[in-house]
Amino acid sequence: MRLIVLALCLVCFYGQASEKNKVSTVLDSLHRYASEAKFDSYFNLYSDEAIFIGTDASETWTLEEFKNYTKPVFDRGSGWTYKSRDRHIYFSPNKDVAWFDELLDNASLGLTRGTGVLVKTDAGWKVTQYHLTIPIPNDIADSVAEQIKAYNGMH
Numbered sequence: 001m002r003l004i005v006l007a008l009c010l011v012c013f014y015g016q017a018s019e020k021n022k023v024s025t026v027l028d029s030l031h032r033y034a035s036e037a038k039f040d041s042y043f044n045l046y047s048d049e050a051i052f053i054g055t056d057a058s059e060t061w062t063l064e065e066f067k068n069y070t071k072p073v074f075d076r077g078s079g080w081t082y083k084s085r086d087r088h089i090y091f092s093p094n095k096d097v098a099w100f101d102e103l104l105d106n107a108s109l110g111l112t113r114g115t116g117v118l119v120k121t122d123a124g125w126k127v128t129q130y131h132l133t134i135p136i137p138n139d140i141a142d143s144v145a146e147q148i149k150a151y152n153g154m155h
Contacts, residue, residue, distance in 0.1 A: 019091065019095060019098070020089050020091075022124065022125055023089050023098045023100065023118055023125050024087065024089060026045055026118060026124070026125045026126075026127065027084070027087065027100065027102070027114075027127075028084070029041075029045060030042065030045050030127060030130075031081075031082050031083070031084065031104075033045070033079075034079045034080050034081070034082070035079050035080065035081040035082075036079060037073070037074040037075075037076075037077050037078055037079035038074070038079075039067075039070065039071060039074045039075075042070075042074075042079075043063070043067060043070075045126065045127055046063055046126060046127045046128070046130075047063075047119055047121065047126035047127065047128040048063065049063070049128060050062075050063040050066075050126070050127055050128050050129065050130070051063075051128070051129045051130075052066040052129075052130050052131075052132075053129070053130070053131040053132070054132055055109075055112075055132055055133060055134055080106070081106065081107065082104040082105070082106050082112065082114065083104060083105045083106075084102050084103070084104055085102070085103040085104060085105055085111075086102060086103045087100060087101075087102035087103075088100060088101050088102070095120070096119065096120040097117065097118070097119055097120070098117070098118045098119075098120075098125065099115070099116065099117045099118070100114075100115065100116060100118070101113065101114070101115045102114050102115075103135075109134060110134075111134075111135060112132060112133065112134055112135070113132070113133045113134070113135045114130065114131070114132055114133075115130075115131045115133070116128075116129045116130040116131055117129040
């Protein structure tokens with residue numbers, strides 16, 4: 001009986017590790033295809049209902065809106081390069097939804113953070129929400145907040 005319980009525990013552990021690897025592979029591919037400006041490959045990783053939230057407050061895009069923004073950039077042969085520094089992946093109890101947060105390095109923005117949600121489909125894991133932010137150190141948050149208020153005419 002102990003062997004059966006141990007075997008089931010190992011199956012659960014490796015099953016979750018395997019799903020984590022699959023989600024991580026999707027995210028690694030997302031970053032690679034963006035860097036290589038591979039439009040179709042990049043967008044095949046998103047679900048049809050996906051939302052992309054960018055660093056600017058005005059950037060909450062449907063998949064179609066995000067494609068329209070991305071297409072001319074990728075057509076020039078340039079994309080954007082984000083290298084994952086640290087990633088955490090979590091799952092819903094039934095393992096059909098995953099969410100993540102990761103710290104990313106980018107040449108022009110420096111340290112950024114990506115967060116998002118993936119859903120498990122018949123075609124594999126798909127990104128259904130991606131949110132890119134610029135984490136602001138607490139020591140300068142007040143100054144940055146004042147700049148944003150001034151920029152938005154709130155001051």
